[in-house]
Amino acid sequence: MSGGVTVEPAAGRRPALRLARGAALCSLAWMLAMVPLPSLAGAPETDCDIDRGACTRPLADTGITAAFELLPRPVQVMRNLSCRVVLQRGGVPVTDRAVRVRFTMPGMYMAENAVALRHAGGGRYEGTAVIVRCPTGSNLWRADVRVRSPSDPIGRWSGVSYTFRLN
Numbered sequence: 422m423s424g425g426v427t428v429e430p431a432a433g434r435r436p437a438l439r440l441a442r443g444a445a446l447c448s449l450a451w452m453l454a455m456v457p458l459p460s461l462a463g464a465p466e467t468d469c470d471i472d473r474g475a476c477t478r479p480l481a482d483t484g485i486t487a488a489f490e491l492l493p494r495p496v497q498v499m500r501n502l503s504c505r506v507v508l509q510r511g512g513v514p515v516t517d518r519a520v521r522v523r524f525t526m527p528g529m530y531m532a533e534n535a536v537a538l539r540h541a542g543g544g545r546y547e548g549t550a551v552i553v554r555c556p557t558g559s560n561l562w563r564a565d566v567r568v569r570s571p572s573d574p575i576g577r578w579s580g581v582s583y584t585f586r587l588n
């Protein structure tokens with residue numbers, strides 16, 4: 422995994438939010454009309470309730486579903502977490518992939534935090550991760566799961582992301 426600074430697509434949300442707030446303060450309705458509505462709703466949305474169980478989503482262009490989970494629950498910062506990804510295709514375990522998970526914060530650069538998972542049997546890949554405490558107090562995180570097939574001639578990684586809050 423590369424160690425460089427990567428700006429994720431969601432990084433643009435925060436400036437949009439600031440713009441939305443500024444516009445609201447100015448009470449200029451015409452300015453509000455230029456701001457995309459989702460920005461006005463407040464904090465960026467989550468798509469995974471990490472304290473409820475595994476979050477399952479399709480991997481792009483593979484026919485594989487990836488179920489992502491952190492244990493123990495409730496998930497807390499600054500402790501060893503078991504990081505699990507279960508891969509299946511049509512209900513059949515996918516057992517031969519390289520799997521990596523990278524933790525980022527939407528709209529913020531945090532220190533690189535990535536872990537390579539090992540296949541533990543039955544399509545379940547496991548590793549240990551620590552999520553740090555954010556100095557700003559934000560608790561919004563994103564796990565980028567990347568999966569590569571050993572038979573892919575050019576070593577492409579397929580990806581899926583899960584955005585969640587730690588309570």
Ligand SMILES: [Cu+2]
Pocket residue numbers: 526529530531555556557559
């Ligand atoms: Cu942060």
